[in-house]
Amino acid sequence: MPHITINNCPICNSSDIVNTFNAVDHFSTKEIFPIYDCSNCGFRFTNNFPSDDIIGRYYDSPDYISHSDSKKGVINRLYHFLREFMLKKKGNLVSKFSTGNRLLDIGSGTGYFLKAAKERGYSVSGIEKDSKARNFAIDTFGLDVKGEDFLWNINSDSLDVVTLWHVLEHMQNLNEVVDKLFNILSKDGTLILALPNHNSYDAGIYKEYWAAYDVPRHLWHFTPATVEKLLNKHQFKIIKQKTMPLDAFYISLLSEKYRGSGKLYQYFKAIIVGKIGFLLSLSNVNQSSSVIYIAKKKKN
Template identity: 40%
Template sequence: MNFSNQTVFIKVKDYSVSQENFELLIDENLQLLKTHPQPSLDVLPKYYESEDYISHTDGKRSLFEKAYHLIKSYSLQKKVSLINSFHPEKGRVLDIGAGTGDFLATAKAKGWATTGLEPNEKAKNSAISKGVSFENDIKNIENQSFDVITMWHVLEHVPDIEQQIKELKRLLKPNGTIFIAVPNYKSFDANYYGNFWAAYDVPRHLWHFSKIAIEKLFAKENMKLVKILPMVFDSFYVALLSEKYKNGKMNFFKAFYIGLKSNVKAKQNLEYSSHIYVIKNN
């Protein structure tokens, strides 16, 4: 990856935890953005220390959190249906960045043998209480162990993407499938909100992807992008947070309008707020 010329794509701020400023550098060839500076591994956990970091909590304190979990429940069923469509015989699934374990619990109920990886102990303990099993270290997992590997809004958090993709390749069975969900910085809502776009989420999001970036990064490991699916709810969720960052409060009506407009635009240019990428061995 070539960020040596230090071309700044946009300057952004951590609105949710530290209030620190960052730059996003662009690799023009990959169409990939990199958060700069990237916190060291020993410092990075402090940026997740917030009760509002919603993927690490089952909290339903506010209307926003209640709506989030309602949509999340629907989305979990859709995700399991998606992996079933590629692997109707079921098998073993690994969810990297399993959070509070809801996806794996749903998959397990549908007949999958499930395993998770999750660095956050609070989220992991919540998942264990739901019957989710975990591996402590990805390096301890045997080669070609899984029919399906999922990373739902996790790849953007990984310090070394290229090494992570090598590990995904190693762990996947020859006929297996990888499902990756990440935000899309080329969406209408990203362009509309600019440096207030909540899905930049620096510095927790170390990388920011386009469709070209995903395709080229996985092609390096001889894996093929076979399908791209929209995540239509993400534009509304991201617009709500972006309104808060931009105007100091969640304007539900404005956010709904921008989220809807983003999805309408994406029907034409296929650049949704977030995408699910389906990847196979080539």
């Protein structure tokens, strides 16, 4: 089976990388993948991961919520309930920190965010790798959603806002992608990223069982510090960081499931861990399970 082996850190190019621990694909195959840390800049990543032409099978499940829109099970129903709250929050962020109305959502899934942005008056388009999710967005909401290769055909300076909600951690060509994002945004364009944070309170509690490692679907494991280093490398400046407080509850619930906790205990512990993480994140974004980064191009 073809796998990708990384010998140098994608951010700083150091060869001083170490296998910190091994993570299990709890969601799907139960396969084990090594997690590496860069001793120079601190970046964490999955190594020996499946190549792009075969990784699709690791997403091929009716329980993969962003692709299937499944409402089966308590966790998926909770996801749908919380999504309505988050769609409003995301829309408010886009409106507050951007100018212009040309918006691209990469990894647009079944299209709910694009639909919400369109209703706010944005001229929207999306990119989605999964054909079932892409067709759902097109057929259900009448959205303009293309396959993943379309990214490389987008003209320079043609977009005002590009959003990636928990998507960049999935994309294999990390540096090439961020370079392209810089290229397609207008001079005053806005990049908005939402990413898991492995320095968070809940990640510290669950360690290798932390659901947001989600190997091998998640290739890159970020913190606020390493996101800043990556974006700075590609001439972006972070202008704002925002917490995603609800993520801690959802991730904690999945993590408890992966640890084999009983159902009642899963909910009880997830509420406790999520609440503590939320309270800590109010004063320190580094404690947040996921972080939203709003970035602009650096001024010459």
